[in-house]
Amino acid sequence: MQNNATKLSSRALAAQIILQVLDQGKSLSTVLPEVHSHINIKDQSLIQEMTFGICRVLPRLESIVKLLVEKPLKGKTRLVHCLLLVGLYQLLYMRVPSHAAVDEVVNATKVLKLDSFRGLVNGVLRRFLREQADILAKVDKHWQTLHPEWLVNKLKKSYPHWREIIDANNQRPPMWIRVNSQFSSVESYAVALDGVAEYLHSSQIPPCALYLNQPQAVSSLPNFAKGWATVQDAHAQWAALLLDVSNGDKVLDACAAPGGKTTHILELAPKANVIALDIEQARLKRVAENLSRLGQDAKIICGDASQPNQWLEDDEMFDRILLDAPCSATGVIRRHPDIKWLRKESDIDELVQLQAKILTALWQRLKPNGVLLYATCSILPEENSLQIKRFLEKTQDAMLVEMDFGGEKVFEKQFFPSEKGGDGFFYAKLVKKVD
Ligand SMILES: C[S@@+](CC[C@H](N)C(=O)[O-])C[C@H]1O[C@@H](n2cnc3c(N)ncnc32)[C@H](O)[C@@H]1O
Known part of the structure; x- marks a missing residue:
């Protein structure tokens, strides 16, 4: 009963x-x-x-x-x-x-x-x-995209393989974890997972990533509570690797919540001075919880990334800035299928403007020779390659740096969601030139 x-x-x-x-x-x-x-x-x-x-x-x-x-x-x-x-x-x-x-x-x-x-x-x-x-x-007489028409039109306009992208979006998402190299190698963690994990070698998959054949409760991941592993999409795991932080660097993770990338940065450079910023106080609680589980330390600030003067000292500058920008999230539809019905076409222009505003504001806070990594979980060119193109046109001291994805060397990278692969992500790495 x-x-x-x-x-x-x-x-x-x-x-x-x-x-x-x-x-x-x-x-x-x-x-x-x-x-x-x-x-x-x-x-x-x-x-x-x-x-x-x-x-x-x-x-x-x-x-x-x-x-x-x-x-x-x-x-x-x-x-x-x-x-x-x-x-x-x-x-x-x-x-x-x-x-x-x-x-x-x-x-x-x-x-x-x-x-x-x-x-x-x-x-x-x-x-x-x-x-x-x-x-x-x-x-079922005709193929149904199961997507809103405006989004299908945008994808059609940009990508010959738009049907493949739509098919991938309609699948259930795979579960990926990131193995903390401070505690375990990926290989031995895969063994501890006893047949559940697969170590997939490819230039798209970072070396710390493990694919799980079936979704698992985090409590069943060995030593999860002690920080040995973190649930994070494979392509999202490139961010901290590309940022290439050294101990002692001053780092700003500008849109940090829930902290997936903040904790990865600190796994790789435990003595970096990291500020984890986000505009949403409630989401910053998750950053604090994640840092605590991994035994890490960062300064958490609630603030607007487009207004750094409101939460930074006048002379505070950074060696590394990660801008994981607010975006349409069109690269993670299979993980968040409600995005298809929540997002409206008119949101895209607003997001593009916000991204440009944050990018310009944070650039002023980057030291000479410093690196800013621009990332989104979008697959729309206006938020990604076109955003970066416009920024480079108006920013004399900005230059793209080559990125290495397991041997594939590119100046910009657009990932698409794929079966047994990661989500849709975009990366561009910018360095501040000195005369
Ligand atoms: C893609 S999520 C970040 C994911 C995070 N980097 C991670 O890896 O766990 C984007 C974040 O940007 C934050 N955000 C949106 N607008 C912002 C702004 N103007 N300033 C700072 N954070 C902002 C959102 O609250 C959200 O947490």
């Missing part, structure tokens, strides 16, 4: 979460932790699977609802619409016996005080079960 009750509320909660994402523009990474703090681990993973999954395949589910519901469910009935998305996702993508899944979703109408829609939800889901083959034949 207890078990049944928690299951019921999982479906109801999933519908409420989807409503918050689609109609209130809230991200899953903001909403889920709040919900998770009230429920058990089993329900947490069930809700996670349903909400991430629905965002991944939303247009397919929406086409089915459109075929089965005569009048669109708008306004106060949007929650019923979201509950139908939950029901259809379960029937199509989860290994739950169909009739039990329908019953549970129908019963969720009661929990959500939507009793008057019980018949509608029941009717729609049961009709879907009866006519599934015909309905899917209609819905």
Whole structure:
């Protein structure tokens, strides 16, 4: 009975979460932790699977609802619409016996005080079960990108392999970890993981990265609590390596939260003087937790990277600056599929302007011969190569430096998401010339 009750509320909660994402523009990474703090681990993973999954395949589910519901469910009935998305996702993508899944979703109408829609939800889901083959034949007649049209158009315009990128975005993300070389070699950590990890050799994959065949709870990673490993995408692991920090260097990690790259910098140069800056106080808590788990020390500052005069002394300058800029996050869609529905086309111009503003402001704080590494998890040229091109045109003392990705030498690097590979990332390394 207890078990049944928690299951019921999982479906109801999933519908409420989807409503918050689609109609209130809230991200899953903001909403889920709040919900998770009230429920058990089993329900947490069930809700996670349903909400991430629905965002991944939303247009397919929406086409089915459109075929089965005569009048669109708008306004106060949007929650019923979201509950139908939950029901259809379960029937199509989860290994739950169909009739039990329908019953549970129908019963969720009661929990959500939507009793008057019980018949509608029941009717729609049961009709879907009866006519599934015909309905899917209609819905899947053409290839669905499962992406918003504006983004598909942007990708089409920039990349001949846009279909491959879209396919990769629609997959589940692989789990990568970074092995802390202060404690273990990658090889021996892979052995300790006993068949779960694969060490993939390629110029795209940094030497500290390990691929896991199946996602693992961090608590099952050997010595995780002592800082032996950190969960971080393979391509994100290039940042600290490219920054090439020495002990004693003054380093600014300008958009640091949750601290994945800050801790890597300190693994490689434990005596560097690092400032970890972020505009969001709540996210800086995660930086502090990560530093503490790894036994590291950095000065944490909450501030706006585009206004360094507000949080730095007048004469404070840096040997190294990492600008992991706020961006569209179009390179990490498979990890955060809600981005597809949260991000709007008009956001891109605003982000491009913010990135340019931060880049210009921080350049003033770089010492002569100092290095600024510009990074984004975007795959849009306007945030990446075009951003850097414009910056170089207006900044006389800035010059690109060659980067070495396991033997591949380039001045700019655009990574794309790939199966058994890393996420979409961009890197450009700039040095401040002296006359
Ligand atoms: C891509 S995330 C950084 C990820 C981080 N470097 C890591 O590796 O864990 C971008 C960060 O930029 C922060 N941010 C956005 N605008 C900012 C600004 N004007 N100044 C400082 N930080 C900002 C966001 O709060 C977010 O934490």
